[in-house]
Structures are given as structure tokens and as C-alpha cells.
Amino acid sequence: MPKDHGIGASTKRREDLRFLTGVGNYTDDINIHGQAYVYFLRSDVAHATINGIDTSAAETMPGVVRIFTGKDFEGVGGLPCGWQVTDKHGQPMKEPAHPVIAQGKIRHVGEIVAAVVADSLDMARDAAEAIVLDLAELPAVVDMKAAVQPGATKVHDDLDDNLCYDWGFVEENKAATDKAFEEAAHVTTLELINNRLVANPMEPRVAVGDYSKANDESTLYTTSQNPHVIRLLMGAFVLGIPEHKLRVVAPDVGGGFGTKIFHYAEEAFCTFAARQLRRAVKWTSSRSEAFMSDAHGRDHVTKIELALDADNNFTAVRTETYANMGAYLSTFAPSVPTWLHGTLMAGNYKTPLVYVNVKAVFTNTVPVDAYRGAGRPEATFQLERVIDKAARELGVDPIKLRRQNFITTFPYATPVAVEYDTGDYHATMDKMEELMDLPGFEARRKASEAKGKLRGLGINCFIEACGIAPSNLVGQLGARAGLYESATVRVNATGSISVMTGSHSHGQGHETAFPQVIAEMLGIPEDMIDIVHGDTANTPMGMGTYGSRSIAVGGSAMVRATEKIINKAKKIASHLLEASEGDIELKDGQFTVAGTDKSIAWGDVTLAAYVPHNYPLEDLEPGLEETAFYDPSNFTYPAGAYACEVELDPETGHVSIEKFVSADDFGNVINPMIVEGQVHGGIAQGIGQALLENCSYDENGQLLSASYMDYAMPRADIIPNLDSYIVDHSCQTPCTHNPLGVKGCGEAGAIGSPPTVINAIVDALQSGGHKVDHIDMPATPGRVWAAMQG
């Protein structure tokens, strides 16, 4: 029987009651007495010199409190970048200033040129229309390869060129890799694009800055995945406010997908303006603003080569990628195409040599940063696409080719600096094959053909590095932050528990899953435990939620703190039971003296901790509250095998997903229902990338897909029905280095699915006699049709 509580139970998500009944407390629900509203005047040109900003008419308009321009921020810090990449010559990346409000120059459509604070949003907007800009428009740099040509227009005048860095990894492997290509029996080459995406969380970003004169304290309410990181970055680098005078609150957050990790100009502005004006300042992004101000994702142009020997063993992988940074470096942008991407280029395979070259490029576009999967989808897409192409060129079965090259012994040190602790790639492949009913494929293909359709089967594997990350390692790699996590477990007098965690839940279900772990450890009901998160004032310093790290890192911190609680509680129990500490056992919420019927309940022990009348005060402090900081010793490495079947209408190019199967290895699973939901959602986003989503600029830097009229999101009707949308996580090789044996599941679906879909589309086209060996994402009907025309 499946468990009904604790680890492994599909406990229903307690937070859904408030989300689904409209009683959540989102940032936009926060209104501060007397607050003013800010409207940001954003650039509608991509590149220009600002000759002048005339705010005189606007300032006299009704309700205007104050208008800020770049001048007001001259003495204020710029937005910092949290990761420094060193290029292949040992030089630090170029790191241009990133002003809160444009200073002298505009570098992308959507950049803030002025901020109007007024008594109402409409008044602010009216006044913004009266601001007169004197701009000298400059040619825009949009195409990455053109941007790095000599003589290209520069995005930043103070830099030599538009190349942020030229990264080689592992540079020492380059010569050996090149040699392996010379000696290869077969080389498969593929050029491809990983399309630019807009994350589009359901809740747009919001910031409310407040200032209390009484204690000189600033508070920022913001839609963030990591309030402590925002406090550190904004306090120390932008506004110069020490932590004890700055509180950052991220209450209920309606989806993040990475785009709410970063520190944004609007957050700094609202905090700054509230201090200046002695009045709270609120900003709520419109969806149109979100398209041109939320950090975008992906946007790589890649050439990948795969070398094989005469027996079809992979001997080397070589890649060259252009990665778009946009106009400025967003908080973690430099790390995405490098350390979150190059380190995964071995995939699930024992390829001995890998060389990855990445050129990060500045363009006149919105900054690009991490989006669900961050670097790992880009790595997986190119590697799995080139393997699929190689299988076709060599006439071998794509499953067989992959299996033949699988890593099978663990731990395994890859040639790209990481060590996989555990895994079983044959097991997930077996599971996928079983769930996909591969023997029935030919019959299904025939049935499709009888209707005039083409049917394709796409096979795919993936590996990712989650549980981000060992602080000392990422420090060596250029991270300017540690990536531990924290938890304070506060046991209350009557035995209920509040857990203050540095992780942040913005849809993941932490409020349900985290208590399951503690309930299991203590043997008490889950509903005696609550999770507190999202407020720097009442949680220990933690790094937040991204990189599928919360249960692996945050959960581990919570386990460590709970272990401390158990230790202390056993001491108290041994005193109360007059037994030696070593004989005390905790089971089902009872402390028992081993081998006797002497026991005492959890609640009696916790009460004694706070009402210490009969208590070993000389040896033990009263109270029962413990904090732990957990820094992982390695990443975790979820992996899996995915497959999908598509039906393609050769008359229109329309593709429908008929069946999707994922067989994932997430190690141990805390709440299977939540895990399945995460994978379903991740795959849906990956299908969105593969078929629909396309953030596109024209050559003048105008955003063409600036609303839902042109930016296509995945909707329920493009996802297969649940009986054909199977997510399995029964293959479990527990992580060897964290206490829960968990690996993380938040990004897997978005990483594994795009190449699965494209592999299936290429297979369908080939079955129809079309010599198409690649199609770029999104594979819209128009593109599929064009590819069929040759």
C-alpha cells in the first residue's frame, strides 16, 4: 500500500487551498498606507544616445510626486553581476556598468529611461507621456555573429568590442580533442539554434518599496525566488544599505521559472525612491512590460560535432556556441552558457574527450539569464540532436547507439570537470521502452499513414546537474556567492514546529513536502509542522530556490537541524525518563527507553524544554530550536530517458504530440504526486519551446513577439491526454552524498523534452521521404512546411 504520510506519500498540496480559492497573498496584494505608484518610461528604440530628457511639463501635471532620470542615479551603484567567468586566455569577462535608469545611452527596447512617481498609476502614466526625449538613434546590434565582426557597432562604448568572453572548456583538452576528430571513423556535424524564450510566469513582477523613518529601515516586497540574495545584492552593491536596515519579503509568488532569481532595476528603484520620498512606492508590471524587461532565456547558436570510431563508440565532442547576453549582464547570466552548460556536455556517455567553446555576446536586446534548466537544456538539445543525426547517418538504431555509449560505472569523472555520483541509464531506458510500447510503433505509424499523416518517434536521454551547489567549487568557478542552504527548526512548547527555511516556494509545494520529511523523522503528523519562508526578517540567510536545489540542499539543511533537535530532545527525554541517553529511542512521536515500556510523548518533552521545572539546566539550555547550514559536497545528477510520438500533417506542417513518456531517476522521492506535477509542467514548457515559443527581434532590435498575440505559450490542448502523458520515476539510484538521497526534479522535464520532440519530428519527416536532418525550434507549421519544400 502506498504510504499516506511522511516520505513517499502523495500528500495533497496544502498551499493549493489558498492559491485556488483566491486567498493567497501576492506582492500585488500588498498595499502600504499612502503609497505612491511608479510608471517607468521605457525605451521604444533599441539603441540611442540620450541628448536630453525634458521633464518640465510632466512635473507640473496633477498628482506627480517626482520624476527620476539617470541623473538621479549617478551616485548610486549599478546592478551587480553575481558570477565572473574567466576566458580562455585567463582574462576576466567584460563587465559593463548596468545602471538602474539609462545613463546617456539606451541599449535595448524596454530599458528604463525615466521613472514617474505619482499619486496614482494613471497620473504617472499621463505625466510620462508629457516627457520629451531627445534621442539620437544608433544602429542596433542584434545578430550575434555580426556583433563580433570587426567594426560592428558597439553596445558599450567603453568596451573594446561586443564579446563578453571567449571561453574554452576544458582548454587543456582542446588539442587532444582536435586530434580525435582527425582520427575519427565518422564525424557528424550539426548547426542549430536554441531559441530565445520569455519565461512568462503567471504572476508578472511586482515591487513595493517602503521606508520607515522611525528606525531608518527599508523594506522591499518583491516577486523573488531568493529574497536573501536580493537583500545582499541590492543592499551591498546598489544602494549601500546594511542588512539590518533592509528587509526583503517575497510572499506568495506566482511562478518564477528562473526569471525571478535576478536582481532587477525596478526593485532597486522602488527601494531607493521610497527612501528619497519618505513614502512607499509601488510598481506592478504589465504583461507588455514583462516581455521587454524580464530576463529572457536560452538564445544560443551552436555548432556541434561528434566523433565516432569504427565501432560507433563516441570518441570526442566539440562545440562552438554563441550565447546571447543581451545588452547587460543579468545577475547570473555569465554562468549559464559556461558552468551550467559546458559541464554537462558529456551527457550520459563515456565520451573521453570534450571541448566546449562559448562566445558570450552583447547585443541590443533584453538581458538573457537562467530559465528553467538554464544551460542544461541547451547542452542536452545539441548533444542528443547530434547523436540522433549520427545514428541516422550510420544506419544504427538510436537507442542502441546511446546504450552502447552509456556510462555504467559510478562514481564517474567526466572530462568536463564533474563527477557523477550515481545513476543507471540502462534502467531508465528500459523503463521508457516498456512504457512507450515500442513494438507497437510500426502499427501506429501505419495507422497514421492511412490517414495521410506522418508519424515519428523521438528518443532522448538527459543528465543534469542540480542541487546547486558546493560553495567552494562554484567559488573557484567564479560565483560571487555561496550556494549552501539554511533551516531553523523551531519546536514550540506544545510540540508543533515552525521551520524557517532559506528556500523559497513559488509553486513547487515546499509547504507540503518539507513537513513530510520532518514528520517522518519525528513520527508526528505532518500538520503539526509549518514552513516559513520568503522574509529575510524571520528566516536565516539562505540562497533561495532555483537549479532544482530546494529539497536536495534546503531539505538537507532541514534534516541536519532536525537531527540536532532529536539529539537535544533525547537528552531531555533521558532526564525525564531517568535513563541513559544512549538507550532513548524516538518512534511514532514517543521517546522510549529501549527494551522497557517506559516512554514519554513528544509533546511532554517539548513542553519540558520551555517549562524547565524538571530539567537538566546545569547541562542543557532550555528551549528547542536549532539551525543548520548545509553546503553540498557535489551536485546531484538526475537523469532519464524520454520518448515521444508525433503525428505530422504533411499538407500543413502541423505537428501534434500523440504520446510522451519520461522515465526519470530522481533518486529518492519525497512526494510522488508533486514530482509528477513538476515533470508534467516541465515537459509542457519543453514542448512549448520545441513547438511554439519564439522570442524574436527584427534587425532594428524591435521585439516582434511582444505579446500573446505573437508569443505562443503551450496550452492544455497541445499536451497529450494524461493516459498518453506518462511520467515515471520508479528508477531510483539515491544520491550518495546528501542525507535524503534526493536529486531534484524541477527542471528535468524542460531539459529532456525539447530534443525528444525535435527528434520525433525529424523521424516523421524522414519517414515521408523528406531529407530533413534538422529543424530549428520552434517547429511551427510554417517552418515544418518550409523544411519539407527543401
Place this chain on the structure above:
Amino acid sequence: MYNFDLVRPTSIDEAVAALGEEEAQPLGGGQTLIPTLKQRLAMPSKLVSLTAIAEMKGVCKTDDNALAIGGGTNHATVAQEAAADFPGLAHLAANIGDPAVRSRGTIGGSLANNDPSACYPAAALGTGATIKTNKREIAADDYFQGMFATALEEGEIITEVRLPIPEASNYQKFEQPASRFALVGVFVAKYADGVRVAVTGASNDGVFRWSEAEAALSSDFSAGAVDGLSTPDGSGMISDLHGSGDYRAHLVKVLTKRAVAAAS
């Protein structure tokens, strides 16, 4: 949104009078106009809502076998009430937007707006409908004058649309993936005296009749008859993120064939 006054007259005459004022504009279901106002792309000083005018609502069959639809009738009502007499039109209306859009958006608003990707223009032109206004009757062939351009004059209201009921008809909509308007939509209607084929979504000049297909289908109403035609010229067709002009031209032919095959 800028501020505006809102009036809700209950008769066409009152509405026309209200529209006589400067910068007054009719408001149908608001499904196009309200988003435009929210983006501050229009600045009417007065909106004259047509939603309370009973004489502009409803669907009925006329003596000369046409369907008369009040200009203020919403898409959901058409989807329901045209189903028995004119299934091709009911099906078109049932696939506009989502339920909320269909409960608000009106046929008059759609035809007045004449979005190059909208569905109703294909039905109006494909049936040779008559657009009745407070002033006159306009034949569909004269009414559509290019993207977002119509024969309507300032302050003129579409009060009714009369669509001759065909023997068989069908509308094939190939959705633009993001907006789910028509990337290309083809309305085919077969009458005793010939076949009409109207295409929306495709042309830079807005909705148009594909005369070659009409001729071929008038003598042989079969998908095979369309097969023999050459694909329309893609050079005047819309080319954007979602498909080239050539792709749209190709779809015109595919969808025409499908509409003929599905016509009932």
C-alpha cells in the same frame, strides 16, 4: 486607458444621436476596442455601448432564405442559433476565441473592425452578405476595403447582417499558434447559382475571394476540382513570424479543399 464617458442607449436612433458628438465611438463587445484603449492606442471621449439595443440583437431566418443577425449579437448566440439552418456559420462562430470572447464579442464589431485575420469577414464575403447600417445596405463585395478598412462612415452603425443561406458550406480555420486567430481561414459556400470562396488571414489586402476556385467549384463541387488549380500567388500575402506568404498561399489551397470536402 484614458478617461471617457459611457452611454448605453436602448434604440438605434438614440445611439446614432449619441454618435453625432465629436470623438464618440461605438462599443460592441469590447473584445477589440477595450484592449486597444488599455494600451492607450485610442482616445475616444465618449463610448456609445450598443449592448442594450434590443433591435440589434438576435438571429432569424428571412423569407428569402437568409439568416438575419442583429449587429449586436454575440458569437455564442450565433453559434447556437445558426446551428440548424446554417451549420457552416455556427461552426465558425463557435471557434472564435474562447468562451469569454464569444459571450461578449459581436458580429457587428468584428465586421466593423475588419481585422485581416478575423473569421466573420470570410463568412460575410463568402456568402455575399448584405451589411445593413443605420443609413443603408452595403453588399459585402463593396464593404471590405483592405486591412481594417471598410465602407463604413464615421458614426455609422452595423445594425444587421443578412447572409444568404447556402446549400452547403464550411469554414476551415488554420490557427495562428499564438493568437489563435486565422493564420489562414477559408469559407466555402455553395449556392444554386454558383460557389463562393472567401479567404481571410492570408492577404495584405484583407479578406478576398479566390475567383479561380469559385469558377472551378461552380462547375464541379469537389475537392478534386481544387487539386487542379495552381496555388495562389504568395507575393501579396502576409509574411510574418508565423509563416511566409508562400506558406499562406499553400494553405489557401489546402484549406479550400478541406472546406469543400467537409461542406454540409
